[in-house]
């Protein structure tokens with residue numbers, strides 16, 4: 421139950437859907453539609469505002485799914501979501517995948533006293549890092565076309581307004597976006613754009629699509645329990661368990677939600693609906709697609725020797741934007 425609530429409030433809604441929203445808005449409001457950063461990011465924001473609006477109407481509204489299914493009151497669940505968003509936006513770069521893994525002690529180089537990894541079988545980490553690196557190279561190749569010298573960054577007034585709007589407390593309130601409030605180098609922009617594309621595609625895919633496997637069978641991960649857990653000396657029979665688990669109607673509602681969230685994949689990472697107009701950018705995208713095909717093969721190979729195959733970060737199964 422705790423896992424399920426942490427997952428929905430923090431990992432899913434808070435730290436994918438809602439942390440992206442200020443970026444979607446600032447990109448639409450502060451950058452011209454032919455600004456290179458806007459052209460890069462927009463395919464990864466396709467349908468994001470629409471699904472977030474639906475979430476506000478049906479998920480975190482009075483009587484909605486969160487109210488009915490999660491363990492806390494709607495008000496307390498929303499306060500958890502808000503705290504999760506604030507921590508993320510205040511410390512934006514700490515949540516870049518390699519940093520986030522290290523902070524949790526499960527990075528590639530987190531070894532115990534025998535020199536072994538703390539968590540040797542961790543498919544999410546191993547596959548996500550491949551995608552992170554591929555996205556980072558793509559973003560760097562693309563941005564290098566337009567920011568060929570440090571002056572290009574400093575002279576870009578729209579980019580400056582984008583950063584200011586994102587960081588201001590009346591705007592996006594992304595306090596941790598850049599140190600000292602100034603974006604001065606291409607590498608800073610590469611890091612930000614990589615993180616945004618990673619959240620919208622792989623990260624959301626990795627928290628969304630496994631929900632059917634883990635959460636549609638309610639006894640595996642009930643979003644709330646309805647009686648105290650049995651004490652140590654109490655005999656546990658079916659009646660005791662049934663009292664603890666959600667009533668049938670709510671169990672069906674949880675199943676319905678998990679099914680709805682996991683049956684659609686409307687787009688695919690690295691395959692935007694429209695080609696870039698700039699031929700050089702098309703080349704960067706083609707290279708990204710080639711890299712994604714290599715990753716597809718690598719993960720397929722890994723899955724043959726894993727304890728259990730992990731398919732959620734196969735590039736062909738990763739959406740291009742957060743849209744469900």
Ligand SMILES: [Fe+2]
Pocket residue numbers: 432437624628744
């Ligand atoms: Fe989602």
